[in-house]
Amino acid sequence: xxxxxxxxTFTSGGKTIAVETFQAAGxxxxxxxxxxxxxDGLSYNTxxxxxxxxxxxxxxxxxxxxxxxxxxxxxxSFATLFQNFMPWMNTVQDALTFASNHxxxxxxxxxxxxxSLGAALGLAVSSTDPRVxxxxxxxxxxxxxxxxxxxxxxxxxxxxxxxxxxVPVANAYAVEALLRQQNVPHEVRVYPGQGHGFxxxxxxxxxxxxxxxxxxxxxxxxxxxLPMGG
Numbered sequence: 238x239x240x241x242x243x244x245x246t247f248t249s250g251g252k253t254i255a256v257e258t259f260q261a262a263g264x265x266x267x268x269x270x271x272x273x274x275x276x277d278g279l280s281y282n283t284x285x286x287x288x289x290x291x292x293x294x295x296x297x298x299x300x301x302x303x304x305x306x307x308x309x310x311x312x313x314s315f316a317t318l319f320q321n322f323m324p325w326m327n328t329v330q331d332a333l334t335f336a337s338n339h340x341x342x343x344x345x346x347x348x349x350x351x352x353s354l355g356a357a358l359g360l361a362v363s364s365t366d367p368r369v370x371x372x373x374x375x376x377x378x379x380x381x382x383x384x385x386x387x388x389x390x391x392x393x394x395x396x397x398x399x400x401x402x403x404v405p406v407a408n409a410y411a412v413e414a415l416l417r418q419q420n421v422p423h424e425v426r427v428y429p430g431q432g433h434g435f436x437x438x439x440x441x442x443x444x445x446x447x448x449x450x451x452x453x454x455x456x457x458x459x460x461x462x463l464p465m466g467g
Contacts (some may be wrong), residue, residue: 240293249331255303259293268346268455269298269336273355276313278305295448298342302332329362348455351377360384363391371455373447378404379411392422392454396443398431
């Protein structure tokens, strides 16, 4: 299914935030997915856009959010990560509003796919914002103090490598414990020997699991069928 790409902007904290929207052809309202990149940003890694196209082709409106625009960065600085986390969270919440109001979106069905730092933001925002109906967490750290334990996470898929040197796999098990405690539908898949990012069969399996999870918990039966074996 051909995917169109359009560059948009919205405002957050007085800053202009770029967002790339990917969508397959068709007029019906479709579920929306915010894709939140990792600390490496969008200037250096083309895989985020490839991933966004793949999700859009499966029947979603995908918004790749340049949340680092809020702090004027191309790449997240680990020195200022903690002080910038809250502004980025606010920008993700503003991105949810942008997605809700976007033409062709079903505002009642919005999910987040977060990668690494983006997954930490996804966990933090979805624990406080009921607009997030589904979360896919690619090797994200559990942000201490930022996840509201008094509220409930949405159905969550956790994907992590057992040999991740940047975000230790203990984070996946900590998220799993939280999801169990909250009695939230969830799946956890740890890939033996994989690091911070998946390769080969693990990458393909993770993609298929993510699409299947979105299909089950966000899309329901009325979205486009999933491409098989892609």
